Amino acid sequence: MHSALLGIARTVDELDKVRCEVADLIEYGFGTAPHFEAVIAEVDGVPAGMCLFFPSFSTWFGRPGAYVQDLYVEDRFRGLGIGAKLLRRVAAIVRDRGGVYMRLSVDTENFAAQGFYTRLDMKFSDTEQVHAAYDDAFLNLAAADCPPGGTLTKGTP
Template sequence: MTKIGDASEVTIRTGRPEDAEAMHRAILAMGRGLGMETKITSTEEDFRRSGFGPEAAFGTFVAEVDGELVGLCLYFPIFSTWRGRPGVFVQDLYVDQRLRGQGVGERLLRAAASWSKARGGDYLRLSVDVENLGAQRFYERLGISWQKGDHEHAAYGDAFRALAEGLTD
């Protein structure tokens, strides 16, 4: 990997299909940093297939220096029935270690928030690994606070299949 000077060299842009491989590498690096790389089962093709085109399941902003992806914000639109407003959910935020603490993550989050605001959105949500205290402090500094009243629940694998296949006609 090349040496990177500082964040002034970073450009933020919308992700493109040809970024899929670098996006997947970024997610693997994020997982490695959290000690959870083995839990990642996605592939480069999953990113290419699901992130682009008219039926895209998510959007992305990438940070790059000289054509090298050094940051990623993967997001999707959400809607709050209580607020009656759309918003944005940031699924993943990654910044290369060489540029952490230089405002790249903030710029990526601002891009996602601006994307949502342009579509009538007025809020941003995300989840943070319980043990990722550095990320929690970073989000708090930006005004993205932990919601004490919310607990995320999820169904994966067999539990999801049982839920999805449990419909009766």
């Protein structure tokens, strides 16, 4: 799985940005409270691809779904339909759990992947933008948890 993540980073020329280590995947994916799942494809017993996903929830649909964080197929196995099979398997898992959608993000310069998802009838959303907080921006956001004198409570239906 870690080698697949490194493969994705090489594909988009961002290998220097990968901080994830094998121990992180073990702790957060296979520990007491897993944060993700992965479907692995093999060809003749050789790892050929991987789709890493985690649950999400749509308040518009009122139903669960999944966010695909990473989809990767080793170069030598591309063109065999493995990526499509991985996404279809994840979609079936989500459907069987009551889910009704799957989402993912694609690097803006990864035109091959964009075409691939379009061929699978996954639509580009022109009504949404992805916003993210990383590193110091994330820490600053977390540090400003609650204004002085304010309180937050966990919501209930």
